[in-house]
Amino acid sequence: xxxxxxxxxxxxxxxxxxxxxxxxxxxxxxxxxxxxxxxxxxxxxxxxxxxxxxxxxxxxxxxxxxxxxxxxxxxxxxxxxxxxxxxxxxxxxxxxxxxxxxxxxxxxxxxxxxxx
Amino acid sequence: xxxxxxxxxxxxxxxxxxxxxxxxxxxxxxxxxxxxxxxxxxxxxxxxxxxxxxxxxxxxxxxxxxxxxxxxxxxxxxxxxxxxxxxxxxxxxxxxxxxxxxxxxxxxxxxxx
Numbered sequence: 001x002x003x004x005x006x007x008x009x010x011x012x013x014x015x016x017x018x019x020x021x022x023x024x025x026x027x028x029x030x031x032x033x034x035x036x037x038x039x040x041x042x043x044x045x046x047x048x049x050x051x052x053x054x055x056x057x058x059x060x061x062x063x064x065x066x067x068x069x070x071x072x073x074x075x076x077x078x079x080x081x082x083x084x085x086x087x088x089x090x091x092x093x094x095x096x097x098x099x100x101x102x103x104x105x106x107x108x109x110x111x112x113x114x115x116x
Numbered sequence: 117x118x119x120x121x122x123x124x125x126x127x128x129x130x131x132x133x134x135x136x137x138x139x140x141x142x143x144x145x146x147x148x149x150x151x152x153x154x155x156x157x158x159x160x161x162x163x164x165x166x167x168x169x170x171x172x173x174x175x176x177x178x179x180x181x182x183x184x185x186x187x188x189x190x191x192x193x194x195x196x197x198x199x200x201x202x203x204x205x206x207x208x209x210x211x212x213x214x215x216x217x218x219x220x221x222x223x224x225x226x227x228x229x
Contacts, residue, residue, distance in 0.1 A: 004159070042205065042221040043160075090159055104150070105217060107159035 023091030
């Protein structure tokens, strides 16, 4: 069974703090993703990575950065947290190369971040 | 561009009722279509998928048929249970690009005992 874990289920941070969200998958997947989920907006892609040290911007990368130093780990970084980054953050991974559209994404349980 | 539109919720039904959650899409080429489900406090998990026209995906009593002529992928279940209460997301991945999965806004389903 594929397992995607996220370091925290709930986080409370203050405006201006640097925030790290960690995601680990145990199935040797090449591709990993970070989304944020907001009511009425569904899931929006922040960044994805298709290999170690590789990253691509998604639809809403502003205010975020990522790090992929090891294949199994993909970190999302909020350089200076703001209240509009209060959200649910979901990590996902997928086995196939990015040119195969039939594979399933596997999601972590999510991190609910509150920025005060 | 590519997009997914699904019916707004919340949807509230009684146990054993028939369920339909509508989903339509816009895409070029031949996308794959998915339904994901998010149970309370959890991440998303795949419910079912269909990768070409006229395919029917099914799982846990849920079904959806890939209708290219109407660009739809409606989710149905004949008799819902309380345990089906969750948020349901319709999604597509465009042809030749698994990285660009596009989600609908989600439909919250609540089932009354």
